[in-house]
Each structure stands twice: as C-alpha cells, then as structure tokens.
Amino acid sequence: GAHRRSAILSALRRGTVPHEGLGAFAVGMERFDEAFTADLAAVASGRGAFKAVRGEYGSGKTFMARWLQERARSEGFATSEVQINETETPLHRWETVYRRLVERLATADTPEGALRPTVDAWFYTLEEDVLAEGRVDANNADALAAA
Numbered sequence: 001g002a003h004r005r006s007a008i009l010s011a012l013r014r015g016t017v018p019h020e021g022l023g024a025f026a027v028g029m030e031r032f033d034e035a036f037t038a039d040l041a042a043v044a045s046g047r048g049a050f051k052a053v054r055g056e057y058g059s060g061k062t063f064m065a066r067w068l069q070e071r072a073r074s075e076g077f078a079t080s081e082v083q084i085n086e087t088e089t090p091l092h093r094w095e096t097v098y099r100r101l102v103e104r105l106a107t108a109d110t111p112e113g114a115l116r117p118t119v120d121a122w123f124y125t126l127e128e129d130v131l132a133e134g135r136v137d138a139n140n141a142d143a144l145a146a147a
Contacts, residue, residue, distance in 0.1 A: 019111070022067040029067060036068055040075060073108045078118060080104045 004021050011018035039049035053061045069079040082100040084091045089100050105114045130147040131138055138144070 017062045017066050019066060020070060022063065022070055026063075026067050029064070032064070036071065040072060040077070043077070044075075069106070073106060076108070078105055078107045078114055080106065 008018045008021045008024070035051075039051065042049050053064060055061050065081060069081060072079050080101045081104055082089055082097060084097070089096055091097065102115050104112055105118070106112055107114045107118060110117050127144060130136055130144060136143045136147050
C-alpha cells in the first residue's frame, strides 16, 4: 500500500536499492529465473545453494540480491543480507559476519530481527505436535518440556 510506495520512492530518491517491491520494476531478471527457482527448490528440500555475483559498481548486484531475497521470503524462506567491508564486517571475522547475519534475519512477516520470532514459532509448532499426540497434559509444563 501507501507505506510500500513511500519506502520505494524514498530509497530511489536516496539512490539506493529498495528493500521491497522490486518485482514492480525488475527488468531482465527472467534469464536468472530458472537458476533461482532450482536453487530455492534445492534449499527447500534440505540441500544448500550458493551463488556469487560480481559486477561493476552500479551494475545491479544489490538489486538482484534483494529481488531474490524478496522472492525467497514470499515462498516462506528466511533471508539475511550482510555487506562485507573492511571496517564494520570484515570477512575474516566470522563471528562478526555471523552476528550480522542473525541480526538481519528477515521473513515475510518480520523485515529484520526475525530470529526470535522464528525460533518461537518452531517451539510453538513442536509443542502443538506433542499435544496433538495426546500423551502429554497441556497443563503439565514439565512433561511438555520433557517431551
């Protein structure tokens, strides 16, 4: 709605790539569609995927990454974007890279900081599965935790 339009226009005014709504003006991405679809399917089935993108300044690397992130989140994936640089997030400082990845974890419902809600949702689902089996009393917190 209005918030999305405002965020897109604001980013474009600053000369930066918007974080959402990229499909509205993505041009020429069709040639990557098959590879991205295959990668998302591989990840959904438990395998990993990695792509490196290189190009000159302003050639669309960030746009492509954010377009793919938006697409992945719309399909139920969590994404994270980290810009590697020498001062804030140097590649040789894995603990810093990992911390930034976790801080910036995003889902379709949570644009940043999605780790806690994601883990909470996993635990809720596990709890519901245990209760659905009918072997544990919902009012017995110790038995539920042990299950």
